[in-house]
Amino acid sequence: MENNEEIKQFMNSGHLLLPNISIDCVIFGFHDHQLKVLSVRFKKTEFNALPGGFVYLEEGVEQAARRILEERTGLKEIYLEQFYVFGQADRKNTDSHRRFLEENGIEADDNHWLLQRFISIGYYALVDFSKVTLRVDSLSEWCQWFEISDLPPLIMDHAEIVQKALKTLRLRLDYSLSAFTLLPETFTMSELQTLYETIQNRKLLRTNFQRKILSMDILERIDKKWTGGAHKAPYLYRLRSDV
Amino acid sequence: MENNEEIKQFMNSGHLLLPNISIDCVIFGFHDHQLKVLSVRFKKTEFNALPGGFVYLEEGVEQAARRILEERTGLKEIYLEQFYVFGQADRKNTDSHRRFLEENGIEADDNHWLLQRFISIGYYALVDFSKVTLRVDSLSEWCQWFEISDLPPLIMDHAEIVQKALKTLRLRLDYSLSAFTLLPETFTMSELQTLYETIQNRKLLRTNFQRKILSMDILERIDKKWTGGAHKAPYLYRLRSDV
């Protein structure tokens, strides 16, 4: 119950924020050959949502998104892309937010800022899974990774937001090297290939993939690893520092 | 001076609108072999801007964009795409809006809603130039087409907004048939080609262009026209109704 103070403080911080504007983040990570997304659960409820937040009066929108991301992942430098604004007239949190307040013993009337309509700016982030330290704030029960095809039910239009983010990521992938930000600093060629296969959701031929990536001349090769596994160890690569 | 009433009424309509949120529209038209954009001038000032507006409390964001577009062009059905949100912390209209108020004899203090920071949602629209009826509202001196490479100075970041819209349009053009919405219902093949050349800013070979477009099987050919010009008249085409 000691956390209730923090929740109450948050509930009273409306005057510091831009009203009716929220930010929702689809945070992509890659682990165990799968594309994952972060989701949080509102404390003492069974409502799940995307990590999100609001914009302080004197804060830029992208700046706000970076703050929210850091609060959840502990990472300061994050690959971030705005992808869509969700602004239907009836976009309100009535059910989930009201229940959240009830369950946490907070009374708020219908005019409370948190229960208003919100226009949400969607950002997606690509993070190095191994560098993320999941952080749970005072409003949430937990913060977890989910396989993208196995997400729990999400509040409001958050499932739709994830789909739109994924679609945009796929479209933009071909034109950028952004996928590398999902990998650790060093990686094997087959890890890279699996990543591309996972995002694009199709198989690629190893030989052609290798040729294409190497011909782009953006990787440098380091020593070897996997002293653990049997047989030959794969090479490790790193994205060239000048790209 | 009789319009001052309308301006005053608008200035007092803040309580009907979502605060701190604006919409800016880059309205593209194609005429005289050139890509054009609509700009408006604030009444009694020399400030030019993109056609824009605000979102009513009970109105969806896209719905608001369509309303704004109709107010300017008279068109109800418009091809519309959201492309970016501009949300820097210092995004304010101080100079231009304050001058606008002064020049129109309206006093407003620093806390007035119109002088606050605005997060602007950018939409671009593709319209049939020949169908547009330019409409000037009570706040603006005029509303005019400008060749895209010959825009007047625009307030705030509006020039940047145009560039971002154009860049997005170019990127998305290849994947969609959206360009056709810039043409009248019937058009010649060379008009279509010039349109693509203008947007992509490069020359195309007539023969290859023709072959490619026709092979897509999306056009139907009608009679002829140009009884005016000498020599053979070009065919007229129309986008097939089922695409």
Place this chain on the structure above:
DNA sequence: CCAAAAGTGTTGTGAATACACCCATGA
């Protein structure tokens, strides 16, 4: 008949695909 419009044929290039094949290496 002439000039512009409309359409076909052909050739070369480069990227993507598919698969056969060879070399390297660590337990």
Place this chain on the structure above:
DNA sequence: TCATGGGTGTATTCACAACACTTTTGG
């Protein structure tokens, strides 16, 4: 030595660019 990682060679397909050439048609 053998299974796996790493890499080359090459044939096929396809989209596209470039350009030559023919056909259509209104005045």
